[in-house]
Amino acid sequence: MSLIDWNRQCEPELTSESDWMNRRSFIRCAGLFGTAILLGGCFPEVKELEEIDFDLERAQSAGLPGPDQLTPLRKVTAYNNFYEFGTGKEDPASFAHSLVTEPWTVSVEGHCENPGVLDLDQLLEAQTVEERIYRMRCVEGWSMVIPWQGVSLGKVLERFKPLPQAAFVAFETLFDPEMMVGQRYPHLPWPYLEGLRMDEAMHPLTLLATGLYGKDLPNQNGAPLRLVVPWKYGFKGIKSIVAIRFVEKMPPATWANYVPSEYGFFANVNPEVSHPRWSQRMERRLGEIKRRRTLPFNGYGEEVSSLYTGMDLKKWF
Ligand SMILES: Nc1nc2c(c(=O)[nH]1)N[C@H]1C(S)=C(S)[C@@H](COP(=O)(O)O)O[C@H]1N2
Ligand SMILES: [Mo]
Numbered sequence: 001m002s003l004i005d006w007n008r009q010c011e012p013e014l015t016s017e018s019d020w021m022n023r024r025s026f027i028r029c030a031g032l033f034g035t036a037i038l039l040g041g042c043f044p045e046v047k048e049l050e051e052i053d054f055d056l057e058r059a060q061s062a063g064l065p066g067p068d069q070l071t072p073l074r075k076v077t078a079y080n081n082f083y084e085f086g087t088g089k090e091d092p093a094s095f096a097h098s099l100v101t102e103p104w105t106v107s108v109e110g111h112c113e114n115p116g117v118l119d120l121d122q123l124l125e126a127q128t129v130e131e132r133i134y135r136m137r138c139v140e141g142w143s144m145v146i147p148w149q150g151v152s153l154g155k156v157l158e159r160f161k162p163l164p165q166a167a168f169v170a171f172e173t174l175f176d177p178e179m180m181v182g183q184r185y186p187h188l189p190w191p192y193l194e195g196l197r198m199d200e201a202m203h204p205l206t207l208l209a210t211g212l213y214g215k216d217l218p219n220q221n222g223a224p225l226r227l228v229v230p231w232k233y234g235f236k237g238i239k240s241i242v243a244i245r246f247v248e249k250m251p252p253a254t255w256a257n258y259v260p261s262e263y264g265f266f267a268n269v270n271p272e273v274s275h276p277r278w279s280q281r282m283e284r285r286l287g288e289i290k291r292r293r294t295l296p297f298n299g300y301g302e303e304v305s306s307l308y309t310g311m312d313l314k315k316w317f
Helices: 003-009 017-022 024-033 046-061 091-098 120-124 153-158 198-202 254-258 301-308
Strands: 105-110 116-119 130-137 142-152 168-173 193-197 207-212 226-228 241-247 282-285
Touching: 105 120, 116 120, 130 207, 130 226, 142 153, 153 198, 153 207, 168 198, 193 198, 193 254
Parallel strands: 105 241, 142 282
Antiparallel strands: 105 116, 130 142, 142 207, 168 193, 168 241, 207 226
């Protein structure tokens, strides 16, 4: 089955989270496409979903984390990191309504044959919107499982014909203190910046997300366009992107530059490398009581570990 057919079959016409949760056909056709890439093992026993539900109930009553389950929509949209709207977890949900996302333009710059300033529709035209269920692990030690909609970043980038000098891709968030109240305060240097090595940007798991749970991205989750790199800590997932730049050298990234002793450019999820102030071995999945083990590359090692052959992953945080 081609990806396009898969998307057609999985067309998200869901309005509520309970629709989504009940939609066994979605889960089943995701299984047809292959859990390895799309779900990255989120639902390892897709066909036995009924059984998983049963086990889950038992596991939860015993206080043990079960298999990965979608994080409820209300948690995905009420507990956020988006410092442009404040440093508290509930600030983005309270203040991000002031962000105007239409019209929205993205400037594509740097070492490529076809640079340009595009509005969002132009940037996304000719792309297939896919559904991806990914784990997201924040460096602070909490995690979620989120059903995203989005387009493959690599396919978007190809259109601009990157030149051989383009070894990295840099991303920039909107700077607009009128709309983004947190930017009136210097708790981070603005604008928020992130970057990927070219091969990471081109990897099929890397997503430019436009929605979640079948709806356009809520402002607090980075509307209208944010990056999702599921094997890296959440801070790599830069929100509300207005610029994409092909560059020669490793570009500045907000957290890695601001606190280099605590955060790195690569930021691959790694339970073996502690943050200077806490261990990364375990995580708290929102909605669960017991903590669960953090997986190397957040569980996507089979797909991505070859990107880092020869790199000392303990050193290259
Ligand atoms: N522009 C911008 N992007 C950002 C952040 C931010 O503060 N500003 N926070 C990052 C962090 S630390 C995390 S964990 C994720 C959180 O994404 P979520 O709120 O959608 O769960 O967004 C990342 N992207
Ligand atoms: Mo984070």
